[in-house]
Amino acid sequence: MTLATLYGTLGIVLFALGLYGAIVRRRVLRKLVAVNVMISGVFLTFIAAGSRSPGEPDPVAQAIVLTGIVVTLGGTALGLALVRRIHALDLTSDPLEPLDG
Amino acid sequence: MIWSVVVPLAGGLAALLAPRRAARIAILTSVATLAVALALTRAVALDGALEHRPGGWPPPLGIRLVVDGVGVLFLLLVALVFVAATVYGASFFDPVETDRIDTGREAYDAEASDHAVRKGPRAPEGFWALWLFALASLDGLFLTADLFNMYVAIELLTLASVGLVAITNDRASVTAALRYLLAGMVASLFFLLGISLLYAEYGVLDLEALATAISAATDPASATGVALPLILTGLAVKAALFPFHFWLPPAHGSAFSPVSAVLSGLVVKGPFFVLLRLVTGPFAPVVPEAAGLALGALAVVGILWGSVRALQQPRLKLLIAYSTVAQIGYLFLALGLAISDPAGPAVRGGVVYALAHGCAKASMFLALGAIVRSTGHDRIRRLIAPQRGAPIAVSAFAVAGLAIMGFPPSGGFVGKLLIGEAATGADQWWTLAGLIVGGLLAALYLFRVFRRVFVAVPDDTAPLPRAPLGLEVPALALAVVSLLLGLAAALPLGLVS
Numbered sequence: 358m359t360l361a362t363l364y365g366t367l368g369i370v371l372f373a374l375g376l377y378g379a380i381v382r383r384r385v386l387r388k389l390v391a392v393n394v395m396i397s398g399v400f401l402t403f404i405a406a407g408s409r410s411p412g413e414p415d416p417v418a419q420a421i422v423l424t425g426i427v428v429t430l431g432g433t434a435l436g437l438a439l440v441r442r443i444h445a446l447d448l449t450s451d452p453l454e455p456l457d458g
Numbered sequence: 459m460i461w462s463v464v465v466p467l468a469g470g471l472a473a474l475l476a477p478r479r480a481a482r483i484a485i486l487t488s489v490a491t492l493a494v495a496l497a498l499t500r501a502v503a504l505d506g507a508l509e510h511r512p513g514g515w516p517p518p519l520g521i522r523l524v525v526d527g528v529g530v531l532f533l534l535l536v537a538l539v540f541v542a543a544t545v546y547g548a549s550f551f552d553p554v555e556t557d558r559i560d561t562g563r564e565a566y567d568a569e570a571s572d573h574a575v576r577k578g579p580r581a582p583e584g585f586w587a588l589w590l591f592a593l594a595s596l597d598g599l600f601l602t603a604d605l606f607n608m609y610v611a612i613e614l615l616t617l618a619s620v621g622l623v624a625i626t627n628d629r630a631s632v633t634a635a636l637r638y639l640l641a642g643m644v645a646s647l648f649f650l651l652g653i654s655l656l657y658a659e660y661g662v663l664d665l666e667a668l669a670t671a672i673s674a675a676t677d678p679a680s681a682t683g684v685a686l687p688l689i690l691t692g693l694a695v696k697a698a699l700f701p702f703h704f705w706l707p708p709a710h711g712s713a714f715s716p717v718s719a720v721l722s723g724l725v726v727k728g729p730f731f732v733l734l735r736l737v738t739g740p741f742a743p744v745v746p747e748a749a750g751l752a753l754g755a756l757a758v759v760g761i762l763w764g765s766v767r768a769l770q771q772p773r774l775k776l777l778i779a780y781s782t783v784a785q786i787g788y789l790f791l792a793l794g795l796a797i798s799d800p801a802g803p804a805v806r807g808g809v810v811y812a813l814a815h816g817c818a819k820a821s822m823f824l825a826l827g828a829i830v831r832s833t834g835h836d837r838i839r840r841l842i843a844p845q846r847g848a849p850i851a852v853s854a855f856a857v858a859g860l861a862i863m864g865f866p867p868s869g870g871f872v873g874k875l876l877i878g879e880a881a882t883g884a885d886q887w888w889t890l891a892g893l894i895v896g897g898l899l900a901a902l903y904l905f906r907v908f909r910r911v912f913v914a915v916p917d918d919t920a921p922l923p924r925a926p927l928g929l930e931v932p933a934l935a936l937a938v939v940s941l942l943l944g945l946a947a948a949l950p951l952g953l954v955s
Contacts, residue, residue, distance in 0.1 A: 365658065372651055379644050388640055395647045399654055406658030417518070418657070421606055425650065428613050432643050435617060439624055439636040446629050 364405035371398030389436045396429045459510040459523050461494045462533060462597040470590035480586035481548040487590055488544040491597070492537035495530070502530045503953060509603075517604075517664040524603040524665075527953035528809055532600045532731055535813050538939065539723050539820045540593050542932035546824050547589070547716040549928025551581035578831070579714070582625045592618035592720065599728045605653045605663045608732055609646060612696065616642035619725050622717045623709045634708035641695060641705040648692030655685040669740035682744045689736065690749060696729035699753075699790050700760025703783045707767075710779040715827025718775070722782045723820030727812050730789050734808065737793065738800045750797030753790050758892035761787035765899030769906070774829070774836040777903060778822050781862060784896060785815050788877065791889055795880040802883060806954045807876025810947060814869025814940050818861035821936035825851040825858070828929035832922050841910040847922030850930035852911060857937035859904045861944070864897045869943025 371394055378391030400422045407418025469487025473480040501508060507526035514520070525533070595618055599611035620642065624635035657663060659681045660671040672678045695702040706726070710718045737745050764784030771777040792808025825848070830836050832847025845852040861870035874893055881889035943950065 368654075369651075372647070375647075376644070379640065385636065385640075392640065392643050392647070395644065396650075399647055399651045402651065402654040402658065406654055406661075415661075417663070421657075424606075424610065428610060429643075431617055432613070432639065435620060436636065436639050436643075439620075439632055439639065442624065442627070442632050443629065443636070446627070446632060 361405045361408050364408070365402050368398040368401030368403075368405060371395070371401060374398075385436075385440050389433060389440075392436075393429065393433060396425065400425060459498060459508060459525055459601060460512055462491060462498065462601060463594050465490050465494060466590045466594040466597065470587045470594060473586040473590060474584065477583065481551065481581065484544050484586040484590060485541075485548060488537065488540040488593065491593060492534075492541050495533040495537040498525060499530045499534055499953075502527060517667060518662060521607050522603040522664060522666075523601040525601055527955070528731075528734070528805075529600050531809060531813060531950050531953055532727065533597060535727075535816045536593065536596050536600070536724050539720065539816060539936065542936050543716045543719050543820060543824065544589070546719075546827070546929055546932040547581075547586075547714075549926050550578050550714065550716055550827060551585070582627065585622075585625055588618050588621045588625070589720075592622060592725070596724060596728055600731060603665045605656065605665065605668070607663075609650050609653060612649070612728060612732065613642075613646050615725060615728055616646065616696070619709075619721055622721070623713045625717075626712060626714055628712070630708070631712035634705075634712045638705045638709040641702070645692045645695035645702075648688045648695070650692075652685040652688035652692065655688070656682065659685075665735070665740050672740055673743055678744045679746070682741070686741060686745065686749070690733070690753070693729040693733045694753075694756075694790075697726050697733070697789070698783060698786050700756055700763055700783065700787065703760065703764070703786070706783060707776055707779040710782065710823075711773070711776045715823050715830070718779070718826075719820035719823035722779065722823060723816040726782065726786060727789075727816055730786075730793070730808075730812060733793055734796065734805065737797050738805060742800050745797045747798050750794040752794075753797070754794030754886065754889055757787040757790035757794060758888060759787075760784065760790070761892050761896035762899070765896060765903060768903040769899065772837060772839065774826055774838050774841070774907060775823075777838065777907070778819070778826060781822075781900065781903065782819060784900065785819065785862065787896065788815075788874065788893070791892065792873075792877045792880070795877065795884055795886070795889070798884055799880065802880050803876040804880035806951055807873050807878075807880060809873075809954050810869055810876065810943065810950060811873025813950060814861045814873055814943050817936045817940035817943065818858040818868075818870065821854050821858040821933050821940065822862070824929070824933035824936065825855040828925040828933060829855075831929060832925040838906060838910065841907075842913050842919065843911060843915050844922070845911055846915070848925040848930055850927070851925060851933050854930070854933035854937040856908065856911075857934070857941055859908070861937075861940040863900045863904060867944050868941050869947065870940070872944045872947040 375391045375395030379388050382388050382391055403418045403422050407415035466487055469483055473483045510523040511520050595611050595614035602608055602611060620635045620639045624632050662668050662671055698706040710722050761784045764780050768777045768780035771780060788811050789808055792804045795804035828848045828851035829844050833844055861868035864870040864874040878890055878893055
């Protein structure tokens with residue numbers, strides 16, 4: 358087993374764990390964290406894909422991961438902003454509670 | 459070609475910098491984008507597919523932009539619907555006092571979605587910038603010929619759409635937006651994981667290079683065996699294929715009318731277009747026929763489920779939203795058939811259907827907004843002769859309804875005919891049955907609305923206030939386009955083949 362295969366397999370395990378959390382967990386914040394675990398898994402597989410050939414690591418894979426981090430940051434920030442907004446609109450709701458309705 | 463993205467992006471920034479003139483900037487920008495799309499159409503019709511390399515970088519360093527006949531048709535659809543919806547939005551948000559006499563009837567129906575006050579809501583801060591960013595990311599998605607760039611465009615599109623839903627700023631819409639965001643992010647990650655596996659195998663992201671690599675590989679089916687289902691699933695969630703449609707009705711049902719028009723008419727077509735491009739392009743040699751059958755089966759169930767749910771909805775806006783769930787089914791029927799026969803009529807049928815549905819569904823949401831402005835609510839049972847307040851919008855709804863039902867002169871009919879032809883060619887009787895039953899169900903749920911037009915008016919009801927023309931005319935314009943698409947179907951069909 359090469360290091361790349363190890364990283365790729367770990368990435369897919371992380372993706373699966375995150376997916377399980379995103380579906381099964383009911384609280385929104387946990388769902389958001391689970392999505393972030395998923396994306397870390399995807400990044401790991403990309404890094405593994407970039408280091409497959411011997412010698413210099415592939416810059417394209419690293420560039421992709423960087424872009425991906427920016428996109429995910431935006432998505433996560435938007436999700437957190439929406440959670441806060443729901444709480445601001447309806448003060449009786451607990452921002453940590455599951456979504457309803 | 460790059461102007462299709464640059465113009466709306468620049469317009470969005472300008473709208474952000476000059477918020478007072480934002481509505482005017484948005485109208486100018488959408489008209490300019492339409493002009494770019496028309497020029498591109500002319501170029502593609504004369505010379506065939508075009509390619510552009512921003513910065514002059516060749517792949518693999520550069521990212522190619524490619525527009526072919528299908529791409530240019532989607533660019534045109536997007537630009538056209540955006541012009542209509544932007545003009546509409548400019549009157550939708552401009553607070554116009556109507557001379558409604560308050561008769562003590564409920565003036566405000568808290569459950570009616572569309573801000574049941576008779577004057578329009580104020581344009582929320584940043585609305586037009588988000589609006590134009592959505593346009594830019596849609597155009598980018600239709601132009602790019604690079605897998606990772608597709609992911610970025612589709613994710614930007616989701617972020618802009620989520621923002622446009624949440625901007626309504628009530629509990630229902632923000633909750634719907636959060637659900638939309640979570641579903642959208644998980645879906646993108648499926649797509650991205652698929653891309654990463656492909657990259658690990660072939661080391662390329664450019665579609666053309668990928669096509670070459672796949673056809674040169676010794677055992678391409680096993681290498682793409684995991685990546686392909688991931689990509690199909692991710693994009694099917696984004697396109698709201700049954701059973702992944704759960705996020706769509708609350709989001710489309712709680713957004714402002716012009717936003718719902720763009721989301722339902724255009725945004726769900728983005729992932730459909732990407733799928734069409736992938737399965738008829740680089741993946742054509744490796745997509746198993748079973749994938750086509752599975753998509754077709756889900757599509758038929760989606761058509762039936764969406765239609766039945768539409769029949770049950772008490773509110774017109776949710777009826778239209780569930781109708782979209784059903785209509786997405788037709789697109790995936792075409793996609794499933796295109797997998798088994800990429801050169802057959804299924805691709806043409808799917809494209810024409812997507813164009814007709816884009817115009818007709820946008821027109822319906824716009825008409826709905828005008829009707830709500832006049833009546834103050836969208837409860838179907840309580841609509842009494844809505845044509846008194848919004849005659850043009852009600853006609854637009856009826857004309858667009860013809861396309862949704864697939865009635866003969868409309869673009870919906872031509873699309874269904876071609877999909878049906880492909881189904882007969884592939885000996886898929888169940889697809890044909892789904893097509894026909896779906897059409898009948900669409901007629902049923904739309905006639906629930908149409909019959910409200912003929913309800914006799916009790917003498918003691920107050921006259922309805924008139925909806926502004928700025929809301930009614932764009933709805934009718936799009937409905938007429940969906941009808942003309944059927945009468946002049948040869949023009950778009952010529953570009954597809």
